[in-house]
Amino acid sequence: MLDLDLTRRDFLKTSGTVLMGTLAITTGVLSVLAPSQTWALELTKLDKATGQTLLQATRHIFPHATLDDAVYALVVKDLDAAAASDDGVAKLLTRGAAELNTGAGGDWLAADSDKQFAVIEKMAGNDFFEKIKGTAVVSLYNNEMAWAHFGYEGDAWKEGGYLTRGFNDLNWLPDPPADASPAAFSAKS
Amino acid sequence: MAKYDLDDDGVVVIVGSGAGGGTLANELCQKGIQVVLLEAGGHESNDSFVNNEWGSFGQISWLDSRSSSGSWRVGKDFNGLPAWICKTVGGSTTHWAGASLRIQDHEFRVKTEYGDIEGANLLDWPITLKDLEPYYDKAEDKMGVTRTNGIPGLPGNNNFKVMHAGATKLGYKNCHIGRMAINSKPRDGRAHCLQLGFCFQGCKSGAKWSTLVAEIPKAEATGKLDLRPKSHVLKIEQDKTGKVSGVIYADSDGNQHMQKARAVCVAGNSIESPRLLLNSENNQSPNGLANSSGQVGKNYMRHMTGSVYAAFEKPVHMWRGTTMAGIITDESGNDTKRGFVGGYEMETLALGLPFMAAFLDPGAWGHDFTRKMDEYSHMAGMWLVGEDMPQESNAVSLHAENKDQHGMPTPNVHFDDHPNDIAMREHAYKQGSAVYDAAGAKENYLVPPYPSTHNLGTCRMSANAKDGVCNAHGQTHDISNLFISDGSQFTTGAAENPTLTIVTLAIRQADYIAKQMSEKAI
Numbered sequence: 246m247l248d249l250d251l252t253r254r255d256f257l258k259t260s261g262t263v264l265m266g267t268l269a270i271t272t273g274v275l276s277v278l279a280p281s282q283t284w285a286l287e288l289t290k291l292d293k294a295t296g297q298t299l300l301q302a303t304r305h306i307f308p309h310a311t312l313d314d315a316v317y318a319l320v321v322k323d324l325d326a327a328a329a330s331d332d333g334v335a336k337l338l339t340r341g342a343a344e345l346n347t348g349a350g351g352d353w354l355a356a357d358s359d360k361q362f363a364v365i366e367k368m369a370g371n372d373f374f375e376k377i378k379g380t381a382v383v384s385l386y387n388n389e390m391a392w393a394h395f396g397y398e399g400d401a402w403k404e405g406g407y408l409t410r411g412f413n414d415l416n417w418l419p420d421p422p423a424d425a426s427p428a429a430f431s432a433k434s
Numbered sequence: 435m436a437k438y439d440l441d442d443d444g445v446v447v448i449v450g451s452g453a454g455g456g457t458l459a460n461e462l463c464q465k466g467i468q469v470v471l472l473e474a475g476g477h478e479s480n481d482s483f484v485n486n487e488w489g490s491f492g493q494i495s496w497l498d499s500r501s502s503s504g505s506w507r508v509g510k511d512f513n514g515l516p517a518w519i520c521k522t523v524g525g526s527t528t529h530w531a532g533a534s535l536r537i538q539d540h541e542f543r544v545k546t547e548y549g550d551i552e553g554a555n556l557l558d559w560p561i562t563l564k565d566l567e568p569y570y571d572k573a574e575d576k577m578g579v580t581r582t583n584g585i586p587g588l589p590g591n592n593n594f595k596v597m598h599a600g601a602t603k604l605g606y607k608n609c610h611i612g613r614m615a616i617n618s619k620p621r622d623g624r625a626h627c628l629q630l631g632f633c634f635q636g637c638k639s640g641a642k643w644s645t646l647v648a649e650i651p652k653a654e655a656t657g658k659l660d661l662r663p664k665s666h667v668l669k670i671e672q673d674k675t676g677k678v679s680g681v682i683y684a685d686s687d688g689n690q691h692m693q694k695a696r697a698v699c700v701a702g703n704s705i706e707s708p709r710l711l712l713n714s715e716n717n718q719s720p721n722g723l724a725n726s727s728g729q730v731g732k733n734y735m736r737h738m739t740g741s742v743y744a745a746f747e748k749p750v751h752m753w754r755g756t757t758m759a760g761i762i763t764d765e766s767g768n769d770t771k772r773g774f775v776g777g778y779e780m781e782t783l784a785l786g787l788p789f790m791a792a793f794l795d796p797g798a799w800g801h802d803f804t805r806k807m808d809e810y811s812h813m814a815g816m817w818l819v820g821e822d823m824p825q826e827s828n829a830v831s832l833h834a835e836n837k838d839q840h841g842m843p844t845p846n847v848h849f850d851d852h853p854n855d856i857a858m859r860e861h862a863y864k865q866g867s868a869v870y871d872a873a874g875a876k877e878n879y880l881v882p883p884y885p886s887t888h889n890l891g892t893c894r895m896s897a898n899a900k901d902g903v904c905n906a907h908g909q910t911h912d913i914s915n916l917f918i919s920d921g922s923q924f925t926t927g928a929a930e931n932p933t934l935t936i937v938t939l940a941i942r943q944a945d946y947i948a949k950q951m952s953e954k955a956i
């Protein structure tokens with residue numbers, strides 16, 4: 246159930262700038278959510294190289310080794326939207342991406358991971374870095390793919406809550422006595 | 435629902451529909467008193483609430499511009515969001531977790547108990563626990579607080595199991611599922627808790643008490659309540675005799691109206707209440723209304739807070755079930771051998787993944803941060819909440835330049851931790867970690883305070899008019915028909931979550947206002 250433009254296959258046919266990827270095989274949970282194994286994100290303002298750079302930059306700022314690029318792409322999506330509505334943000338992001346390239350002696354994305362990190366680490370605290378970080382700390386963890394990855398179950402209401410679905414299923418510690426924690430109300434009892 | 439004229443000067447106007455204002459409105463309406471309840475926020479419902487942390491945050495939080503200053507970490511991490519409270523019908527009771535504890539006897543007279551503490555503006559309350567007990571009884575019954583009035587406790591969730599196992603091993607004697615204003619069984623026309631775990635997001639099942647689902651509908655049923663959502667009060671007017679005569683408020687289109695009043699009760703929570711009094715300055719009250727003491731906005735308290743989350747080998751799934759049911763009260767007394775005065779409570783707390791990312795270590799990035807986030811499903815968590823010291827310099831004031839959407843000066847919240855607050859927090863972190871270590875934690879994460887959820891003390895009660903803003907009934911010392919009806923009244927903060935006491939004071943205040951009205955004193 247990706248509520249993103251990410252999986253809208255028709256984007257693949259559009260002429261806009263598109264970031265694409267394939268879900269890694271290891272992320273089984275995601276492939277259940279995703280209608281297809283490939284994802285695509287159409288950028289409205291930023292160019293593809295900038296989009297790819299921002300995705301990789303986010304991977305360095307919030308590194309989760311097995312979290313799929315498709316989730317990181319959601320951060321790029323939000324950064325792109327911010328750039329589209331505010332020229333200042335667009336400039337900040339494009340300039341920052343260029344600065345990463347300069348720092349890497351030409352092509353930051355082509356550098357190895359250690360080199361990439363060394364360059365971006367030096368930018369910590371500047372506006373470009375903070376913009377990515379501030380966006381990512383929300384976007385990266387606020388979507389159903391991330392929830393599936395981290396094991397968080399999201400909306401409980403539509404499932405009727407956890408009263409009958411494991412709110413107290415922890416069994417590796419002793420259960421508290423009834424005077425500290427009584428049994429749950431049941432309509433039958 | 436009643437509809438009163440703007441010119442009707444027989445009504446009691448209440449500003450804010452949260453714990454204080456919403457309860458007071460119902461209590462007055464039950465006595466047949468005509469009430470206009472002005473609420474800045476919109477009217478949501480169990481149906482419109484969402485099980486989504488950021489979605490809900492955008493729906494019910496107070497997001498008007500605020501600023502902060504001082505050395506507290508919240509000022510650095512969340513500069514424009516010093517407080518995490520609500521702008522919606524029901525106020526922060528839509529958001530609250532439901533923990534409902536009485537203030538302890540000695541906490542009503544801390545100046546006497548603790549003596550002089552450098553830098554602290556301590557004062558005894560002008561009331562005692564004994565004065566409040568009959569009203570606490572009423573409040574607990576009204577709110578359906580579990581483990582009182584024969585109401586069974588809630589069943590403990592996974593997060594509580596971890597707390598209880600650790601507390602027991604550590605030798606704590608008082609760990610239980612807590613006293614919660616959440617229905618453990620159907621009561622008062624509302625359902626029982628379904629263990630959704632979205633208590634902070636409005637509670638879609640209606641099991642949690644709030645003024646939105648309990649007090650306001652009952653007040654409406656009397657035919658005496660005129661509730662006006664999206665009505666932001668900007669100024670309280672004072673007449674030639676010195677009494678307040680009404681309020682000016684902006685409606686949803688920004689149009690301003692003057693509502694006349696026989697009495698005005700301010701319950702906008704401890705940032706907005708003093709802001710409104712300060713913004714209501716006039717020739718008679720050049721420093722703001724009811725401010726002859728100079729204490730309006732001062733002595734701002736927010737409780738000593740912090741959280742401990744711990745990662746375990748095996749899964750916990752702490753988000754399942756009630757957000758905050760489970761407490762250890764062993765540290766809540768005043769035992770100065772620990773190196774500080776006052777005490778603190780340890781209460782289970784779970785955040786969803788989105789909020790965990792925002793609050794675990796604000797501003798952090800890199801492997802150390804993501805390594806902790808990777809433990810999310812194996813984490814248990816607790817909140818530490820204790821008495822903080824009132825300091826005159828911790829204050830809500832009007833910003834010199836910034837104005838909000840209605841042209842009203844924005845509030846600035848200045849706060850520095852008192853050394854006692856810091857010593858208490860360090861102790862609480864140590865004990866919280868010890869609880870989880872005893873339960874087998876791999877690692878503990880000491881999480882700094884969130885934006886303030888318990889905002890207190892900015893119009894405090896005092897026996898003597900020079901020490902505070904209002905008397906033992908919340909009636910301002912300076913103006914007999916102007917009342918403070920929310921947590922701003924607190925003389926000191928005590929260790930306990932404040933809402934039960936706010937509701938208790940509102941019930942008591944309603945009796946007093948009714949009496950004063952019948953005696954024509956106001």
Ligand SMILES: Cc1cc2nc3c(=O)[nH]c(=O)nc-3n(C[C@H](O)[C@H](O)[C@H](O)COP(=O)(O)OP(=O)(O)OC[C@H]3O[C@@H](n4cnc5c(N)ncnc54)[C@H](O)[C@@H]3O)c2cc1C
Pocket residue numbers: 449450451452453454455472473474475496518519520521522523524525526527529530531532533534535634665666667668701702703704706707710758887888889919920921922930931932933934936
């Ligand atoms: C996440 C969270 C969890 C919490 N958990 C607990 C808990 O477990 N136990 C506990 O005891 N407490 C808890 N609290 C605190 C509790 O919510 C507050 O103590 C309580 O709601 C404060 O009551 P109040 O009447 O002072 O203000 P509020 O309930 O905040 O109500 C103030 C209302 O006034 C309105 N208002 C403000 N200014 C104006 C104006 N100028 N014109 C019109 N309307 C105005 C606001 O929009 C708001 O609706 C929690 C709070 C939060 C945020």
Ligand code: SF4
Pocket residue numbers: 406616626627628629630631632633634636637638639640641642755756757
């Ligand atoms: S856990 Fe209980 S109180 Fe909390 S939201 Fe669910 S039903 Fe409401």
